[in-house]
Amino acid sequence: MSDSCTRRQVLRSLAGGSLLLPGLLSRLLADDAKGGPLSPKPSHFPARAKQVIFLFSTGGVSHMDTFDHKPKLIEMDTKSLVVGGGLSRDKKKVLRPQWTFRPGGRCGTMVSDLFPRIRERMDDIALINSMKSDDNEHFQATLAIHTGSFFFSRPSMGSWISYGLGTMNQNLPSFVVIAPNLPYAGGQGFANDFLPAYHQGTRIVPGPEPIPDLAKRSQQPGLQERELALANAFDKEYLKSNGNDSELAARIQSFETAFRMQTEAPDAFDLGKESDETLKLYGLDRNKPQGYAWQCLVARRLVERGVRFVELVDTGASNNWDAHGDVPKSYPNLAKNIDQPIAGLLQDLKQRGMLDETLVVWTTEFGRTPGEDGPLGRGHHGAVFSSWLAGGGVKGGTVYGRSDDIGARVEENQCHVHDFHATILHLLGLDHTKLTYRHAGRDFRLTDVHGTVVKEILA
Numbered sequence: 001m002s003d004s005c006t007r008r009q010v011l012r013s014l015a016g017g018s019l020l021l022p023g024l025l026s027r028l029l030a031d032d033a034k035g036g037p038l039s040p041k042p043s044h045f046p047a048r049a050k051q052v053i054f055l056f057s058t059g060g061v062s063h064m065d066t067f068d069h070k071p072k073l074i075e076m077d078t079k080s081l082v083v084g085g086g087l088s089r090d091k092k093k094v095l096r097p098q099w100t101f102r103p104g105g106r107c108g109t110m111v112s113d114l115f116p117r118i119r120e121r122m123d124d125i126a127l128i129n130s131m132k133s134d135d136n137e138h139f140q141a142t143l144a145i146h147t148g149s150f151f152f153s154r155p156s157m158g159s160w161i162s163y164g165l166g167t168m169n170q171n172l173p174s175f176v177v178i179a180p181n182l183p184y185a186g187g188q189g190f191a192n193d194f195l196p197a198y199h200q201g202t203r204i205v206p207g208p209e210p211i212p213d214l215a216k217r218s219q220q221p222g223l224q225e226r227e228l229a230l231a232n233a234f235d236k237e238y239l240k241s242n243g244n245d246s247e248l249a250a251r252i253q254s255f256e257t258a259f260r261m262q263t264e265a266p267d268a269f270d271l272g273k274e275s276d277e278t279l280k281l282y283g284l285d286r287n288k289p290q291g292y293a294w295q296c297l298v299a300r301r302l303v304e305r306g307v308r309f310v311e312l313v314d315t316g317a318s319n320n321w322d323a324h325g326d327v328p329k330s331y332p333n334l335a336k337n338i339d340q341p342i343a344g345l346l347q348d349l350k351q352r353g354m355l356d357e358t359l360v361v362w363t364t365e366f367g368r369t370p371g372e373d374g375p376l377g378r379g380h381h382g383a384v385f386s387s388w389l390a391g392g393g394v395k396g397g398t399v400y401g402r403s404d405d406i407g408a409r410v411e412e413n414q415c416h417v418h419d420f421h422a423t424i425l426h427l428l429g430l431d432h433t434k435l436t437y438r439h440a441g442r443d444f445r446l447t448d449v450h451g452t453v454v455k456e457i458l459a
Contacts, residue, residue, distance in 0.1 A: 037198060038174050040166045043429025048393025048459070049359035050168070051303045052161065052424065054311040055342060056145070057334075058183040059320030060138070060385075062368035062378050064407040065327060066335075067386040068129045069101040069110035072405035073370060081371070092371025094406065095378060098328045107397030114335040117343035123397045124346055124355065125390045126457035130401020130410045133366045133382035133417055138184035138322070141365035141382055144417050146189035148446045155437075157421060158309040159192045159199040160446045161428060164435045169306030171264040173202040176307055178295045180206050181316025184365070190311065194439040201311065206294050210269050268301050282344035296341040300348055303358055314338050321364060325374030346390055355391040359427050363387035363420070370406040383409045387420065393427040395459040415454055422451035427458070 064070045077096035099112040104119030109127055111119035118125075135141045140150045147154040155163070158175040167174035177190045190201030204210045271279070271289055274297065279286055284293040292314055299310045314337060315321075323330045342362065349355040367385030368378030384403045390396060401413040415423075422432040425446065432451050436443040 036170060037196065038162065038167045038170065040168055041164065043165060044431045044434055045429050047427070047429025048357075049391065049427045050357045051307065052158075052309045052359045052361060052428070053299050053303060053345070054158070054309065055338075055360065055362040056183065056311060056313050057321055057338065057362070057364045058142070058313060058315050058317065059322035059364070060141070060366045060368060060380055061321045061364040062323070062327060062331075063129065063384065063386040063403070064097050064368070064370060065099055065331065066112050066114055067127055067388070068367075068384075068403055068407050069112075070097060070370070070403075070405065070407045071101075073097055073407070076406065092369060092373070092379075094370055095327075095372045095376065098331070098376075105397060109397065109399055114331060115339050117339045118346075121343050121346045121390070124350065124394075125388045125396055126394045127386065127388045127399045128401055128415050128420070128454070128457070129384075129386050129399060129403055130413050130415050131363075131367075131385045131387050131417070131420065132410055132414050133385070136366065136380040136382045138317070138365060138380070140185075141380075142184040143188060145363055145365050145420075146185070147193075148418060148421055148448055153188050153191065153193050154444070155193045155195045155199070155446070156188075156190050156201065157424070157446060158190065158201050158311060159195050160435060161309050161425070161430075162199040163195050163437065164425075164430050165308055165428065167306065167308050169264070172268065172302065172305060172307050174307065175199065175201045175309045175311075176302055177201040177203045177311045177313065178206060178210075178298060179203055179311075179313035179316075181313070181318075183313050183315075183320075184317050186317075194444070195437055201309075204298075206290055206298075208289075210298075211265055264305065268305055269298060271297060271301075278348065281348055283340040291341075292337050293341040293344070296345040297348075300345060300354070304352075304354065322380075323368070323377050324379060325377035327368075327376055327378060329376075349391065357392050359392040359394070359424065360390045361387070361424060362389075367407070370408050381408075387415075389424070389427075389457065393459055395457050398457055400454060400457050413456070416450065418447045418451035419454055421446050423454045423457070426453045 064073060073094060074096045076094045079094050080091050081094065082091055097112065099114050101110045101112050102119065103109065104111045105123035107123050109122040111122060133141045133144060135144065135150050144150045146156050162174040183189060190203065192200035282293040282297050284297060295312045299312055302310050321334055346355065346360060349358055364385065366380060366382040369381045373379035384407060401415055402411045403409065404411045425432045425435060432445060432447045436445045
């Protein structure tokens, strides 16, 4: 038996060797013909995007130092006033933006000097300067931006999208998370919770061996295929006779996906065939395949191969954008780490004709206070912050919503976390009110009982 034999061939071979009963074989072959639980599913209506690259910057990025231009803060610098945006009544000394803002692209959207490369791509980006979170703490706000829930574990957005649409490539996971370290809320941000466990995110750690133990255990032709088919046969028979065991179903699916990944995943993570020009675009050194540039390029290669949802986490729950003191010292390196890779990703997707069908989302969990927290630092601020979307179905070169003159609260067109999620699902052809799952006697959804699609940023 060759290494390239199909699962159906393996099952027939096992039956021929009297390892499986004929009745069991027929049921397994019938199940196999239907496709796995992650097979592609139709959207509710025609989709503008087929896949998502979700870029998450950990710690609460300061909106008035990056994407929300607030010249009023310059003239108010060092003045003392209440700047809590409704979440605090403490008086703070106003802290001016620490970087100059300049117009970007033909659209002229103002972006600070922290992100000069992303600024050049603003014609492809719809910027939202009126994001709103309901919590000022990292754990809760991070949980919410990923799951729509501030206080309870719920399925992540990637899991919901995997559940709603399946995957376009059965040889790779439907939902991949590339994270050198875990953000606040840990793995809950990528978890399936009550959704079937095979919708959870598969975490990959950048490095020389992104997926450990990927090589085949045995070089004997067909042995691993036969072992897997036999194990799956008995697992599935047990599953049928013992009701809905989500963990067992996930184990079966993970074995099959892991087996298929042995063929396709090494190629997805092999950057050797990428041109010097492409590596330069991302700012990636061929001799040092690591860092956020590696994450962004691998993300492109994964969606290129049909992975439905890829999340990139820039830093973990320490040494991140949570600058309570000395923003001018901590932010430059954090921004340099992601600026060129993200800009390169957008340009690369566009050059390859992939941006129209790939939704790229950048966000953080909340913003920062207009007033000082520690010396030259800012506090947590969920009342308003900035996020952006680019690609599949998004109207580039636009700015939606506005904060007040000092960036303390939403002044116009609030976009709550639930609205943000509803809009992302809409671009994927999913009605957020209809993407539901029955659990504990009620129908749950990503947006809870809220959410309005932000139609103004749709192309």
